[in-house]
Amino acid sequence: MKTRVFSFLFFSLLFFSGISFGQLKIGYVDSKTILSKIPDAQDAKLKLDGLIRDWQAELNKMEAAKKVKQDDFDRRKLIMTDQTKIELETAIKNLDKQINDYRDKKFGTNGELFQKQEELMKPVQNKVFNAIQEVAKKEDLDFVFDRSASISILYAKDKYDITPQVMDLLKLQ
Numbered sequence: 001m002k003t004r005v006f007s008f009l010f011f012s013l014l015f016f017s018g019i020s021f022g023q024l025k026i027g028y029v030d031s032k033t034i035l036s037k038i039p040d041a042q043d044a045k046l047k048l049d050g051l052i053r054d055w056q057a058e059l060n061k062m063e064a065a066k067k068v069k070q071d072d073f074d075r076r077k078l079i080m081t082d083q084t085k086i087e088l089e090t091a092i093k094n095l096d097k098q099i100n101d102y103r104d105k106k107f108g109t110n111g112e113l114f115q116k117q118e119e120l121m122k123p124v125q126n127k128v129f130n131a132i133q134e135v136a137k138k139e140d141l142d143f144v145f146d147r148s149a150s151i152s153i154l155y156a157k158d159k160y161d162i163t164p165q166v167m168d169l170l171k172l173q
Helices: 002-022 031-035 039-076 082-107 111-139 165-169
Strands: 026-029 141-144
Touching: 026 111, 026 165, 031 039, 031 082, 031 111, 039 082, 039 111, 082 111, 111 165
Parallel strands: 026 141
Antiparallel strands: none
């Protein structure tokens, strides 16, 4: 008796949830396309690329200085005193630590690059997000996916693509 009641409830739930899923309206958007058309996003990308280039150049200088010191050490280690060897090895290790610290400070998970990217892109992303929300509400969509994000859409009918409407709302073309 319990299994019949349970089975009835299970299939009823499955049936009614199937009905509600049949009425869902889904759209998708390609945020990369939209962001590529927004001048503020392009300016932010140029600024970030400039910072990356500068920071990478500084890293390259630091690594070159370490390489010179390491090569000098390798050439002269046979004629050095033990005290000099220890001092140079310590200096090389310190340079290596400085390089790693600089790399983490600039490019790490909470580094300056991440913070600057957040600072420059947040207003643009909010603008796009608000436009997507407005179009989704106007079209009475239940879900909107981003085709350029990590969620992959293997197939989608073009009629569900709201990218053009979001771009119209943002006055992009």
